[in-house]
Amino acid sequence: MIEIKNLRKSYNGHAALKGISFAIQKGEFYGLLGPNGAGKTTTISIMSSILKPDSGEVIIDGMNIDTHPGQAKQLIGVVPQEIALYGDLTASENLHFWGGLYGVSSSELKKRSEEVLHLFGLYDRRNDNVKTYSGGMKRRINIAAALLHQPKILFMDEPTVGIDPQSRNLIFEVIEKLHKEGMTIVYTTHYMEEAERFCDRIGIIDNGQIIAEGTLKELKSNSALKEVVVVTYDHADESKLKELSAQWPDSNLSENKISFYAADVQSALSGIISGSGQMGADISNIEIQRTNLETIFLSLTGKQLRD
Amino acid sequence: MIRLALKDLKLFLKDRRSMLMTFAIPIALISLFAFAFGGVGKGNEETKISMQISDLDNTTLSKDAVNIFTTLKNVDAKVVPIESAQDAIKKGKESNVLVIHKGFADSLADGGELPLELQYDEAKEIEVGLLQQSLIPKVATIPFSLGNPKAMMASRFEKMTENSSPELKENIQHQSDNLFETLSKGIAENSTTQDPSSAFFGNEVKMTKLVAAKKDNGLGLIQAVAGTAVMMLLFSVVGIGMSLLEEKQEGTLKRLLYAPMNPLKILFGKMISANIISIIQLIVMFLFAALVFGLEINNHITGLLITIIATAFACSAFGVFLASFAKTRQQVQGLSTLIILVMSAIGGSMIPIFFMPSLMQKAAVLSVNYWSIQGFFDILWRNLSIFSTTFLSRILVLVLIGVILNTLAVFMFRRNILKMS
Numbered sequence: 001m002i003e004i005k006n007l008r009k010s011y012n013g014h015a016a017l018k019g020i021s022f023a024i025q026k027g028e029f030y031g032l033l034g035p036n037g038a039g040k041t042t043t044i045s046i047m048s049s050i051l052k053p054d055s056g057e058v059i060i061d062g063m064n065i066d067t068h069p070g071q072a073k074q075l076i077g078v079v080p081q082e083i084a085l086y087g088d089l090t091a092s093e094n095l096h097f098w099g100g101l102y103g104v105s106s107s108e109l110k111k112r113s114e115e116v117l118h119l120f121g122l123y124d125r126r127n128d129n130v131k132t133y134s135g136g137m138k139r140r141i142n143i144a145a146a147l148l149h150q151p152k153i154l155f156m157d158e159p160t161v162g163i164d165p166q167s168r169n170l171i172f173e174v175i176e177k178l179h180k181e182g183m184t185i186v187y188t189t190h191y192m193e194e195a196e197r198f199c200d201r202i203g204i205i206d207n208g209q210i211i212a213e214g215t216l217k218e219l220k221s222n223s224a225l226k227e228v229v230v231v232t233y234d235h236a237d238e239s240k241l242k243e244l245s246a247q248w249p250d251s252n253l254s255e256n257k258i259s260f261y262a263a264d265v266q267s268a269l270s271g272i273i274s275g276s277g278q279m280g281a282d283i284s285n286i287e288i289q290r291t292n293l294e295t296i297f298l299s300l301t302g303k304q305l306r307d
Numbered sequence: 308m309i310r311l312a313l314k315d316l317k318l319f320l321k322d323r324r325s326m327l328m329t330f331a332i333p334i335a336l337i338s339l340f341a342f343a344f345g346g347v348g349k350g351n352e353e354t355k356i357s358m359q360i361s362d363l364d365n366t367t368l369s370k371d372a373v374n375i376f377t378t379l380k381n382v383d384a385k386v387v388p389i390e391s392a393q394d395a396i397k398k399g400k401e402s403n404v405l406v407i408h409k410g411f412a413d414s415l416a417d418g419g420e421l422p423l424e425l426q427y428d429e430a431k432e433i434e435v436g437l438l439q440q441s442l443i444p445k446v447a448t449i450p451f452s453l454g455n456p457k458a459m460m461a462s463r464f465e466k467m468t469e470n471s472s473p474e475l476k477e478n479i480q481h482q483s484d485n486l487f488e489t490l491s492k493g494i495a496e497n498s499t500t501q502d503p504s505s506a507f508f509g510n511e512v513k514m515t516k517l518v519a520a521k522k523d524n525g526l527g528l529i530q531a532v533a534g535t536a537v538m539m540l541l542f543s544v545v546g547i548g549m550s551l552l553e554e555k556q557e558g559t560l561k562r563l564l565y566a567p568m569n570p571l572k573i574l575f576g577k578m579i580s581a582n583i584i585s586i587i588q589l590i591v592m593f594l595f596a597a598l599v600f601g602l603e604i605n606n607h608i609t610g611l612l613i614t615i616i617a618t619a620f621a622c623s624a625f626g627v628f629l630a631s632f633a634k635t636r637q638q639v640q641g642l643s644t645l646i647i648l649v650m651s652a653i654g655g656s657m658i659p660i661f662f663m664p665s666l667m668q669k670a671a672v673l674s675v676n677y678w679s680i681q682g683f684f685d686i687l688w689r690n691l692s693i694f695s696t697t698f699l700s701r702i703l704v705l706v707l708i709g710v711i712l713n714t715l716a717v718f719m720f721r722r723n724i725l726k727m728s
Contacts, residue, residue, distance in 0.1 A: 069567070074567045078565040080558055082557070083557075084561065086559065098562070101563070101566035101568060103567070
């Protein structure tokens, strides 16, 4: 559905994209993760045809976006990170305006507006000016405005930043529904749990390059990271804890805590507990640190996702 | 407390807009008004009032008189055929013409009343008043310079005393001779003194309003409405243009660019809305002036609408251009305030341009205000036809200003706004 081929883009001599390539299948939910300044926005901007690359190409549904920008844009809905709406217009007026730009007829727009207003739980507030909405409600309309022309592809740039849990859950439900209906979605986020929950595949971008790509399982297995069991002991004899730590091939003792590293934490856990019992060390707390996207990201980029 | 004050001063010095509003704009306006009213920049050269002279008598004496008038201090006199001179006044290009009618030489010879007429545009009454101050004393010297003043005075006393007794006539004639000697002596000894003879001769210049105030519209009212409407329109179109930068700031511009349309349509949309709002604003201003102050517009609807549309086109182009030229809202606010105040001052929105020195009158053509206000004067004051070349030329200039600024706005929009989004 989407093919990105060797995209390069520089700003004032600084290379923002250094020849990135990836492909997204029809109906796939693709997460594009990267720290600030990694090149996500530049990639999305080129994919949306509002920015021209220095070289490389973007193919949307078989069309080169550079030579067929109008037709390609018609297939795409974009949910920008900022609330890009007219606050002095009502939700209905906003939806009619944004939908109208994609050539949706008036009668169709009326029908579609009502559908998305119901979908996002804002039908009762449709005649209120958007500026009177809460942050979460604005986010919902911000997404709704990208769906009126029923795009085949949806680009969502941090669509849940700074919203209340209720709105977040509602947005999640809508996103899952759209995905189930077969929409191809490209999603950027800082929230790892969102990426883990939704994404079929994830591309990690840093310094203008895709440094890792695959399903969450593939990313985990490809990483050299081990999971960790951190055990805290009560009134334990220090020599006993040293002995216990030494028995484990990869562990680390710090005061009354031992961190046990294992490729499969599930199978390691029973050995750790029984070993502690045999040493007479009383366990007060067990914390399991599993390998997740956050740790993979950190190990790959050396940065927190929010850096 | 001092720390707080220092902090505020530091912030003030870093705020370019505040600096502009506090120093640059007042300095610019002070300079402008100093040029306009304070005589700054004139050096030793006096500002001259333009005077056309049409010699219909075309005699040696009338030509001598023309030569005398061309030596008038502070007056830039030129001889022009009467038709051209009147046409220039009607088109607002000149304020007056001094007509030397046929019989001028004969009147000088026989002591009759001099057939001189100053035809003028009432819209420029102040300028003509200043001209009169120089002209009347000079006219008073004409009989002394070119004619037979003694005979002229005698002739006039004869008329005054035709029903009197012979003794009284003789007595007056005697006094007349004494008076003539005194006047001649006075003129010869001190040519710069206000000429006492003007009490006798200068007032015979007939004053005729070639372009007179119509009963329906007052000059001041047109000036007030047109001048203020254009200035305020410029301020409001800048606001409309600035919405482009607001859209950029709030992300809606970027969202518009995601849509399947030519990005320039965004700018064209702004231009159309700015034009519509401008036209409505001007119509409301003139309707208000008609309803509340009695400005007569019923007989000038077509011309008024043409001028309104051309003005709206030029002014809205100015607003959109400024917004596409500047990179931030602060830049637009600072620049627009400066440019609009300067254009309004030199273009006649704040003060009628005939108050200004000739240099500034020439500079007035650089402002939108000038062409627009003159267009309104053509229709509402000079009562020119919408097909007259004078009126059409002003409309053409306004349209050209609009076309040029809109073209530049397209260029700047591509260069500044699209790249920044």
